[in-house]
Amino acid sequence: MDLATFWFILLGVLWTGYLVLEGFDFGVGMLLPVLGGKRYAADAEDAEKRRRLLINTIGPVWDGNEVWVLTAGGATFAAFPHWYATLFSGFYLPLLLILVALIVRNLGFEYRHKRPGAVWKARWDQAIFWGSLVPALLWGVALTNIVRGVPIDANMEFTGNLFTLLNPLSLLGGITFVALFLTHGAIFIALKTDGKVRYEARLIAQRVGIVAAVLAVVLLGWIGLTDGKLASWATTVVAAVALLGAIAANRAGREGWAFIGTAVTIAMAVATYFIVLFPNVMPSTTNPAYNLTIENASSTDYTLKVMTIVALIFTPIVLLYQGWTYWVFRKRLTTSVIPDDAPLEPAAR
């Protein structure tokens, strides 16, 4: 296997890491107004505690989870500069929206609890909700467009516009990502909490999970029927089985297994995308001769070799300490550990 192929696979791994980890962060963010809303909360005080509980389930880890996409971006730049250049300049407006969404969402996590006051909190709640929904949707749209192909000319330049990217298949991809992350996030909440919230999260996972399964089968089936290979059908089947297994495990109250199930589903969905894509990295719908491939988009062998050494040494270390963080914070949380709000104003002088 040449190094460019290795880096193509590694990018698949980085995207898997990102979508599996930040996928449940997005799910938790999207469920904030649901599990922390009127329907489930007893009163306003309970709603506030529930929201803080939900945020605290991902509190210690969301930031580290997000670095996976920064590493994927940096690795694309280093290993496939043309892919990075075409993709980021071509998908300009969706990426702008993703950036804005991530900015307000991340600040929401950090700033929301730092001041009492209903308006302050309600605004950051909006930031967290939209900041989770928008990237979940748009990453789905963007990645599906990469697999589907977009108009690219002989100079490797994207020649479409925003509406080129909003086609039925990629929109289905976006909605499927949202449904998958909602399921994945709900199961994560069930895994990380106890009491009523845990039970309610499982119910939500149950309902949304079915929708996600239908959507995922249609999406991956559609992609498979267009460009499928034997291997991509295999990963599609594994994805479907894992998701059904997750739903069954969730129903049986086996949250750990359910979580593994949705994680495998997301990983296999990414694998399906990358297998279908190979050996292209960004096919052109204008002319197959203009496809960006792992061959013509990649860096030199020397750069890939340097990057491979760095990646082989440090990726396991990152996995170790990130895994350790999950171990440190493995304890389930309940609303009772959420501290009461700090006094409103500084002590009078």
Add this chain to the structure above:
Amino acid sequence: MDATDLARWQFAITTVYHFLFVPITIGMSLIVAVFHTAWVRTRKPEWLRLAKFFGKLFLINFALGLVTGIVQEFQFGMNWSDYSRFVGDIFGAPLAVEALLAFFLESTFLGLWIFGWGRLPEKLHASTMWIVHIGTVLSAYFILSANSFMQHPVGYTYNPASGRAELTDFFAVLTNKVQLVTFPHVIFAAYMTGAAVIIGVAVYLMRREAKAAATPDELASGDAPMYRKAARIGAVISLVAAIGVIASGDVQGKIMTEVQPMKMAAAEALYESVPEGVGAPFSVLTIGSLDGSAATPIIEIPGLLSFLATGSFDGAVRGINEIKAEYAQTFGASGNPRVADLATAYVPNIPTTYWSFRLMIGLGIAASIIALAVLWTTRKGRTPTGKWLLYAAVAAPLLPVFANSFGWIFTEVGRQPWIVFGLMTTANGVSPSVSMGEVITSMTVFTLLYGALAVVEIKLFLHYVRKGAEPFEQPQDPADRDEDAPLVFAY
């Protein structure tokens, strides 16, 4: 104004804004780690209170530095795709390594620090902030290597077949001589800045507590001594770091003269070369257009520019006109559109370079004067309460923050018209497929969003400053911690 100009403005706005927060993060992570370790070592309550108090302020600042940093990584591809294609083989590697080695470290261990109270063993917990600090320094190292390549490309070869610059020696990129002086310069400046935030916040609270105390006994038993100590620590770190900034900046000037002589000439708006033995002066202030025609220096220090550039007070310094003629010969006449610059004839915007260079130095000196004043007026147990402390509290953090901004404005504007010195002009780096409308949209969105976030951040920061340090609370031992006890630093 065309799409290229807009992309440049957007890069300038987003980068300067991002770098308002970065040095504070680097500097404060060190000082919070010091406070936290001091608590673990001495068990004196004030250290724990300071660690938590400045830790919260640190987090408010860190969040904004983090989110604006994501924009930076995306922006190369979004707005500068031709640049990314041309140097991606070289420039992408430090960025990817930065994410893998530094970002993961910072974010993961910051999460451990925030949520680790009463959960991690104390020594381990204090060490997480040290690891965050190491992460910030590593991050600075890799991104500065990438930037140093743009100032002085090394470790590459131009491949005519692929039409791009390609990496031949990664180690050379990481040990670029520009990098080896830029890195300490930036890190010391960051320590100055982080320390200055501590000084500003601490002298404000010291004065407030001291004024509220009715008797000397009340003063001694209150919080004023704690803040006084923090202010003095900040002042000492700031002054030591200032020495590092000056020393590294001095070497930087000489290397800059060697590899980017135009930038040095632009720093002084020196049009005509000054030969060996004469000594080029450094003008502190000038009235006039700086276009080489009728500038009137008000204060001039003889020989200082020669000293900054060469280390000798009568060394030769080349002027803009001579270098311009040379570049027109080397690059302009080469017929290669990638390095041809007809618009500015290889001369950067002189008023910007001239004034930003002076503001960088002047604001840095002013910051050190405040640190000295704080150290002097708090000597031997004194607790000053003069009204000047209020001005000092505001000025202390702002001066180095803006000195940093002007330093970068000088460095980057002084490199123009190049995006990579001698290899590619900035106009050639922009994304061909991105429309004017798209850049206007993104620039407007970022400017408005960043403006609003600045207001939110400053308000929140001041809110926490006014609250002051929380009263001491004996932390729980993680070994016999009640699992249902409330989270300490929860979101």
